[in-house]
Structures are given as C-alpha cells and as structure tokens.
Amino acid sequence: MxxxxxxxxxxxxxxxxxxxxxxxxxxxxxxxxxxQLDAAVAIKHNVGRPPGSAVTLKQAxxxxxxxxxxxxxxxxxxxxxxxxxxxxREYAQFIARRYRDEVGRxxxxxxxxxxxxxxxxxxxxxxxxxxxxxxxxxxxLPVQYEDEAIRPHLTGNFRDLxxxxxxxxxxxxxxxxxxxxxPNSTAARAARRRRGRELGLNENLAREILExxxxxxHGGYDQHDVTELAKVITGWSIGGDQGRLRGGxxxxxxxxxxxxxxxxxxxxxxxxxxxxxxxxxxxxxSDLAAHPSTARHLATKLARHFVADEPPPRLVERxxxxxxxxxxxxxxxxxxxxxxxxxxQAPLAKYxxxxxxxxxxxxxxxxxxxxxxxxxxxxxxxGQRPLAPGSPAGWxxxxxxxxxxxxxxxxxEWATIIGQAAGKQIDPRALAGALLGPIASAASLASIxxxxxxxxxxxxxxxAPEFQRR
Amino acid sequence: MLSRRTLITSAAKLTLLAPFARIAGAMPNxxxxxxxxxxxxxxxxxxxxxxxxxxxxxxxxxxxxLDPADTSNGVLKLDGLFGLHPALTQMHALxxxxxxxxxxxxxxxxxxxxxxxGQKVLEAGGIMPSTSAGGWLxxxxxxxxxxxxxxxxxxxxxxxxxxxxxxxxVTSWAPSRLPDADDDTLARVRELYDAVDPMLAGRxxxxxxxxxxxxxxxxxQRMGGRGGQAVTPLVTAAARFLSADDGxxxxxxxxxxxxxxxxxxxxxxxxxxxxxxxxxxLKSFKAELGARWADTSVLIVTxxxxxxxxxxTRGTDHGTAGAAFMAGGAVAGGRVIADWPGLGSGDLHEGxxxxxxxxxxxxxxxxxxxQFGIDDSMLDEHVFPGSKAARxxxxxxxx
Numbered sequence: 001m002x003x004x005x006x007x008x009x010x011x012x013x014x015x016x017x018x019x020x021x022x023x024x025x026x027x028x029x030x031x032x033x034x035x036q037l038d039a040a041v042a043i044k045h046n047v048g049r050p051p052g053s054a055v056t057l058k059q060a061x062x063x064x065x066x067x068x069x070x071x072x073x074x075x076x077x078x079x080x081x082x083x084x085x086x087x088x089r090e091y092a093q094f095i096a097r098r099y100r101d102e103v104g105r106x107x108x109x110x111x112x113x114x115x116x117x118x119x120x121x122x123x124x125x126x127x128x129x130x131x132x133x134x135x136x137x138x139x140x141l142p143v144q145y146e147d148e149a150i151r152p153h154l155t156g157n158f159r160d161l162x163x164x165x166x167x168x169x170x171x172x173x174x175x176x177x178x179x180x181x182x183p184n185s186t187a188a189r190a191a192r193r194r195r196g197r198e199l200g201l202n203e204n205l206a207r208e209i210l211e212x213x214x215x216x217x218h219g220g221y222d223q224h225d226v227t228e229l230a231k232v233i234t235g236w237s238i239g240g241d242q243g244r245l246r247g248g249x250x251x252x253x254x255x256x257x258x259x260x261x262x263x264x265x266x267x268x269x270x271x272x273x274x275x276x277x278x279x280x281x282x283x284x285x286s287d288l289a290a291h292p293s294t295a296r297h298l299a300t301k302l303a304r305h306f307v308a309d310e311p312p313p314r315l316v317e318r319x320x321x322x323x324x325x326x327x328x329x330x331x332x333x334x335x336x337x338x339x340x341x342x343x344x345q346a347p348l349a350k351y352x353x354x355x356x357x358x359x360x361x362x363x364x365x366x367x368x369x370x371x372x373x374x375x376x377x378x379x380x381x382x383g384q385r386p387l388a389p390g391s392p393a394g395w396x397x398x399x400x401x402x403x404x405x406x407x408x409x410x411x412x413e414w415a416t417i418i419g420q421a422a423g424k425q426i427d428p429r430a431l432a433g434a435l436l437g438p439i440a441s442a443a444s445l446a447s448i449x450x451x452x453x454x455x456x457x458x459x460x461x462x463x464a465p466e467f468q469r470r
Numbered sequence: 471m472l473s474r475r476t477l478i479t480s481a482a483k484l485t486l487l488a489p490f491a492r493i494a495g496a497m498p499n500x501x502x503x504x505x506x507x508x509x510x511x512x513x514x515x516x517x518x519x520x521x522x523x524x525x526x527x528x529x530x531x532x533x534x535x536l537d538p539a540d541t542s543n544g545v546l547k548l549d550g551l552f553g554l555h556p557a558l559t560q561m562h563a564l565x566x567x568x569x570x571x572x573x574x575x576x577x578x579x580x581x582x583x584x585x586x587x588g589q590k591v592l593e594a595g596g597i598m599p600s601t602s603a604g605g606w607l608x609x610x611x612x613x614x615x616x617x618x619x620x621x622x623x624x625x626x627x628x629x630x631x632x633x634x635x636x637x638x639x640v641t642s643w644a645p646s647r648l649p650d651a652d653d654d655t656l657a658r659v660r661e662l663y664d665a666v667d668p669m670l671a672g673r674x675x676x677x678x679x680x681x682x683x684x685x686x687x688x689x690x691q692r693m694g695g696r697g698g699q700a701v702t703p704l705v706t707a708a709a710r711f712l713s714a715d716d717g718x719x720x721x722x723x724x725x726x727x728x729x730x731x732x733x734x735x736x737x738x739x740x741x742x743x744x745x746x747x748x749x750x751x752l753k754s755f756k757a758e759l760g761a762r763w764a765d766t767s768v769l770i771v772t773x774x775x776x777x778x779x780x781x782x783t784r785g786t787d788h789g790t791a792g793a794a795f796m797a798g799g800a801v802a803g804g805r806v807i808a809d810w811p812g813l814g815s816g817d818l819h820e821g822x823x824x825x826x827x828x829x830x831x832x833x834x835x836x837x838x839x840x841q842f843g844i845d846d847s848m849l850d851e852h853v854f855p856g857s858k859a860a861r862x863x864x865x866x867x868x869x
Contacts, residue, residue: 134727176732181782188782200782204731207583207788217584217599223820226583381648383628390726391511393586400601404629405677406642408670412659413648419655443665447658456655463659465667 002437005029008344011436011470012306014116015123016360019434024114030338036115037334040155053144056098057169057252060137061241063091098140099133103386104372106143111362118154121334123355124305125150128298129165129213130394131174133387138170142387145170158298158328159289166209166285167254169238175205175392179244182234182262187244199244201262206230208392214288216297221269228266232273233281235261289328295320301397302333307342308349309398315342346439348469351399354382356470357411361462364435365422378414383407408468415462423455432461440466498843502800503712503766505705505755506607506633506722508592509748511729512585513772515792515824517741518558519574519806523551526813532780534736543737548572552806556737557746560753564797571801571866573794573833574808577774577826581819583788585729588773593633595831595854604636607720609853610838612638624680624711624718626704634722639672641680641718643711645703683717684710701725701751709758712766728772732783752797764799767837767867771830777822778813790823794833800841802868829860836862 002010002022009029010017025032067088074081113119126146133139149168153161165171172178180202181188191199206229210221235257239249249255256278265274271287273280288294299319303311318340319333326332337343352360358379362368369375379386383402389395396402428448432440444464451457461467520536521527522545528535536555537544545553546562552572554562564570580591580599587599595606603609611623615638623640625631630642651659656678663671684707701723708721727744734741748770756763775792791811797803809827811817819825831854838844838853839862850858 176783176785179732179783183782202731202781202783202785203787211584211586217582217587223583377647381646383644391585391729400632400635401629403669403673404625404627404642405673405675406644406646406680407628408673409651409677409681410628410646410648412656412674413646413651416651416655417649441666443662447662451658452654456658459651459655460658460662464662465670468670 002434002439003027003029004346004438005344006032007435007437007439008346008348009033010116011360011439012343012348012350013120013338015110015113015120016116016356016363016470017435018363018366019431022434022437033117033338034335036117037155037331039115040118041331053141053148053169054250054252056141056144057137057238058240060091060094060140061251063094064137065242067091095137095140099142100372100376102139102141102143103376106146106386107359107362107372107375108368110359111368116363121154122146122151124302125154125161127389127394127397128301129161129171130389130392131170131387132389132391133385134390135174138174139387141170155331155334156329157289158294158323158330159286161330162213162285162289163282165213166205166233166281167236169252169254172205172236172238172254175208176202177205177233178237178241180205180230180234181244181260182231184264185234185262186259187257188260201227201230201234203227203230205236206233209233209285209288212393214285214297215291215293216300219291219293219297225268228268229284231262232266232268232284235259235278236281290324292320292324295323299323299333302337303342304397305350306337307340307345309400312342315340348439348466350470351403352468352470353395353397353402354379354384354407354411355386355395357468358382358414360467360470361415361418364431364462365418365426367422382410382414411468412459412463415459418462419455419457419459423453423458426454426458428454428457428461431458432464435461436466440464499765499800499841501762501765502719502841503759503762504720504837504841505708505712505766505768506720507748507768507770508589508631508633508722508724509728509770509772510585510589510724510726511772512588512774512776512788513728513792514730514734514741514786515574515772515775516778517730517734517736517786518555518745519548519572519793520545520553520555521551521574521810521813522553523549524813530779530813533784534734534780534786536736548806551810552808555742555745557742558749560749561795561797564752564756565804568804569797569799569801570803571796572806572808573796573828574806575791575811575824575826576794576808576828576830576833577791578830580774581790583774583790585773585788590632592771592773592830593631595633595834595857597856601632603855605631605633606834606853607634607722608636608638608640610842610844611640611720612636613844613848613853614842619719621716622718623720623722624708626708626711626721626723631722631724639676641676641683643677643680643684643707645707680711683714701747702754705751705755706758709755713759713762730776730785731781731787732785734785767796767798767800767841769833769837770795770797771833775824778818778824779822790819791826791828792824794830796833796866800867802865807863807866829857831857831860832863833866835860836866840867 006022006025006029009025010021013033070083110119131138133142145168149164181199183200188199203226207226211217215221237255237257239253239255240251258277265272268284299316303315319336322336323333376386432448448457448460451460522538539545539547539553543556547553561570578591579597580588590599593605594600623634625634625642628644634640663674704723711717730741771794772792776786776789781787811825811827835849
C-alpha cells in the first residue's frame, strides 16, 4: 500500500507508480527523489563520447543524396529507366526504421527505469528544448539528440545545457540555423559576386532562443535583439553536407563556419559583444542563462510541470531566486522543488498528457510493448504522436490542451483494450491500492470493486479520475 | 483562470442583455453555418495571394516570386494587382463563381512575432495574448444560447482550441481508429465521473454526443496523414456535422505546417503542397455539405503573415499582416478586399513586413453580426472587448 507521499513521489515526480514502488520508496519519499538526483550526478554518462547522431545524420544525408541522384537521372532521361523502386524508398525507410527504434528506446527506458524522476526531468527539458520529428531528417535521431545534448546536463548547470542544445545539429537543423548567413560575411559577398544572389540571415533559431529557451516571450527583448542574436550565431552550422555546407568539419557534427559569420560587433539586450567568432555566441548564451527573466521563465515552467497549471507565485519566486543565487545550477532548484510544501498537495492537480497516461499504464502493468509501433499508434490517436509536438514550443503543459472530450473518450477506449488484454491476470483492487494508495477516491475503489470482471475493473482503474491525473 | 465569481457576473450580465442580442432589421439566417479554419505557423500571405502587379514584387520575393498570370504555372489572376498561388485552383474557381472573397493586408492587433502569442491574440479576441477569458467563439456561442439558440459549436480536433474554449460547453471530434468501448463499461465510467469529477463528466458527455452526431459514416474513418494534419478528413467530417439540421452550426479546424523558414518553394515545393491540400479540402467540404453550402461561410485565417522579402535560406521569417480567405454560398465573393499598403520601402512595417490596414476582428465581427445576428454593441464590448474601432465590413456576406 502506498502512503500519500510515496504515491505523489511516484506519480507526480516520477512517470507513474509500479506495484513494487511503495516498498522501494519506503517512508522517506523526498529522500527517494533526492537519491535519484545523486545517482544522476554520479553517472554523467555520454559526455565526451563520439556522437551517435553524427553517424545517423551522415547515413541519412548519403541516402538522401543517392535518392536525389536517381531522381535526377530519371528526370533527365527520355525513356523510363530501370530503377529499383526499393532504392528510391531507402531514405524514407531508413528514417521510419530509425524513428521506431528511437521511440522504442525512449519508451522502454521510461517504462523500466528505477529513476523515474530523472527520466521525467529529461522529458521536461527535451520538451523545453523541443525539436519535432515531422521535419526531416530529425525523425532519425530525436533520442540521440536528448542523450547527447540534454541527458549529460540534467543535474548540471543550465548554461552547459543551453550551450549543448544550441550547438546540437538537431536543433540547428530544426530551426534552420545551419545555412543562416551573415549579410556581410565572406560567403555572402562571394555569392553576390558570383551569381548575383542575395543570401542572408535566418532568424528562426535566434528568436526561439530568446522566446522559448531563455528569457521567455515577455522577457524584455525586441526585434532588434532577435536580429542581432541571429547575426551572432551565423556560422553555427554542421559539417559535411552539400551545397553551401559542403566540406569543412566532420559530417553531421557541429561545425563553426567563419566564412558565414557576420563580422563586426553586435548588441544584444543593450550589451555590446565585440567580434570573436564562435565565442561571441557562447558569451551571449552564457549571459542569457544568468538573466533574471530566464530564471523566472524556467522557474514558472518547472513549477507548472510539477505543481499546478497556474503555479503558485511564491514558489516561482523562490525557485527563480535559488537559480540566480546558484549561478544557474539546476540541482539546488530541483531540491527546492522537492522540499516545497506546494509539491506535496493532494488531490492530484496535473491532468496527465497522453504520454503520461500511456507510460504510466505500462509502468502499472510492468509491461513493455514488443513493438514500438503500438505505442506510436496509440499516442498518435490520443493526440500526442511521440516526439512530434509540431512546434518549437513543445507540447503544452496545461490541462486545457489535453482534456478535450474526444481525447478522453479515446483514453477510455484504449483502457478497455488494455483491460481485456491484461485484466485477467491481475487483481485491479489490489493494483489500485498499490499504485494510488489513499489518493484513490472511495467512489473509484467502489466502482473497481463492483466491476463485472477483472478486465472491466482494470479499465475502470485506468479511467479513474485519480489515474488520469498526477 | 476565470474565477467563479467573474463567471457568474458575466453570465448574469448576459442574461440581462439577452433580449437585445439580436439585431433589428435584417433577420439572421436561422440555418447559417460558419467554419473557422486556423492555419497555424503563419501563412505567407504574399505566397498565397501574390501582389504580382507591384513593381517591387519580383525583386523583393527573389527565389519565391511566382511567374505572371497567363504563363504556365503562373499566378491565377484575380485582378491587375493580385493573383492566387497556382496551387489554389479550386479557390480560383470559387472566386470566379462569386463565392470567395480574398482579404489582404489584414492582421490581428498583435504586433510582435511569436507564434504562440500571435495565436493567443487571434483566438482570445482581445489585444493582449491572454488565455484567461477563453476564446471569442465560445463567447459568441454563449450569446447565441442566451438568445435561445442552443445549437452547439464543434472543434474538429482531439482537444478544443483556445478560440472555442470557455464556459459554454462545446464538443470535439477527431477521426479514430480505436474500437468503441462497450456500453456497460462506458456507463460505469460515466457514473464514476458523475459522482466525483464534474469536469471529466462534462467532457465525456460532450464527446458521446459528438460521436452520435458523427454517426456511422465517421466511425473507423482513417486518420489521414501524419499527426492528423491532413485537411480533407477533417473538413469532410465538419461538413457532415454541419449539414445535420439539429447539429452544431459553428466549427473550428486547425491546420498546421505553415512556418516556412527555409526552402518554402514557389510554384512547386512544400508550401505549394500545403496550399494544394487546403484547396482540395475546400472542394471536398463543399461537395460533402451539399445544399447547406448556400448558408455557409468558411473563414481561413492565420496568426500573422511573413516577411515580404525572402530570407537567407529561401524561406520567410515571422511578419505582420497577411492574407485570409472567406468562401461559401453566404459570401458576397468575387472580390479582393484590401486597403493595399504597398511594398515600397517606406510602406513596410518596420521596414520588413506587410503593413496591416485591416483588423482581423472586423472580419470576425462581420460573420457574427451579419450571419448570426449578434448585436454590434455585444460584439464591441463582450465578444471582442474594446474593439469598437474595428467595424464589421459592409457587404462581406450576401444580404
């Protein structure tokens, strides 16, 4: 049987209780959470390892170019060429296969982890720094991106996290910075001379750094700052593609291209940055990480994620102050969140996202689906295709976005399928106690008890208001 | 959050005003239907509706410029200044038949360049990107219900977009591949929600109503395309809902994928493909709706336009004013409505964006007042608070 504290630790801070969690958590729920953070600090894995995403990107690029060549040959020929259709499909198949593997890896980790709080933090930051797999070739590497840019810095300093994300090829490609060109850069001037072509800035990444990743939309910047930051990060690109990005740098890895970089000093948020190539952008990001608006923005999002859609203002202030006092270190902020009284209030205030709902269901059943396609299918039906928020803002973190009637009915329909598949082997009354403890309402427990079968009982448990929230 | 207290006050105020909620004079059409299509991501208005007759058009657009009318793959001519993107053949046919209005150089009151705030302003119907008061369509539905019209609104989406969110109950529907839950289990879940969770109880009963309305035709319909982005399945479902005599009268549909920062293409390419899907969707919608098309208007809008000039990566960045479309049998079409600000360097907003000369709320208000008969003062103060200066457009809809 769960205590209220352990139920909150497992469901709100974690990714959903497993039947055996109560024993693991014991009587010190905050201690259980903090021990996970300590373990994460000790691991620090992936740092310094050659990036897997570079290999993936290189493969994707090669397949894409091969397809392009075939298509060009076909287009240039008067007679239909004998081209193996499989060769034309190879690129798309590669992407689709990689996407399935990535979703499988991510969800297996989420369903089986003994450090579900750390995993929730990973999901939180991955959503804060969202990329979306509906842009190619990102579907091939969304989890590699998380593992390389985000996981190593989860318990570190936000400055390092920010730096790793903005330099990661996945983010550069997602927000179009790899080909953004300083209007007065050597490369732009050469293009103008040679072909009379006007090439220049793309301000997409710069805008989202300010609006979404650091200061927040009302964080005190304007269009001038966006344009200036876009100039600052010109040249932040990737190695070894084609066209403008041919050569230079290892294929698929971050590569600073000085010839694309806008020369001269720039002014962002009133501070002047003298020309210093790559370091210029690093300096701006470092300053942004230490900005009070960033502290407030991150504190608001964390409190919204862990406490309530409308986060208590005093908690937000406290977290923001701790962030600033500790020079953007994240660990003290998490600890304050764990120590906050507001984090332990019942009833459960957060309506689960489809991802929360599906992952917590599988954790409750201690079952990992054999085929990731199952997970992709159901999450798409429930309105959250894995890793495809469709926008750099990531998935919304408030109930208003997720509590639509049609989506709720679909959750119940899926719970019916799961009930029929798994309900015979388990006792749903015992499971309700093990997962939710005193948080389960008397009405829910009575409804589960009165169910006509184990299957229906499990469906009612999964549909219960307390299981729909965390 | 809307506090309980303000909720009650506004409801009381509505009841008080209800007898005046109808306009005098022309009676609204009791069969009127309205679909709001929100293109999320910022449609490039100058790609959809190029001002090809402007001298500076080709220079500014560079690789994105479309060829002149009467060339192959050139713009579809509307008049001497404006054309439609060559992918919009159905819209062009509707325009020629007098059933489509093109609106240009319009914007919401929002003047920054965040998608997310831009959409909030569009949907909340105010001046600031606030979500606390819900959406303007929800307020409009409240007004209509206070005046005795209980027919609902529906969102063709798994969750209700902000524009229709609020105290008035609306339904939502999205294509499903899941088998229905059995009646007994559903009844037990309803009973449980009724006992302990009024919010979930309300949502579930709305959803069951919508399922009933959608009927067998919609059951098991495949979700076309990735992430539910395909237009045609959604609009045909919308048409089925709206063609029922006792069904909803107002629908909202979201279509994503318009944020074209890089390689957006010109006559062909990613944006052309999106536009073609939208254009085909409109055709399917009209076909599915049948005779009810005569009473219907479809308004297609986006949160903001994009930069006039192409950016450094053959795309466009976030801008200000853009284009919108209004189609349907109820529309006085065959016209371009634009107080054209021009593309000269002095004409542009902050030297880069198309300047806004028309407040999008004027278009919204035209629909609500002319088609649904909501009183102007109600629109000025309640549905779009503080919008008195944005007058409804005359003659956007047929008399």
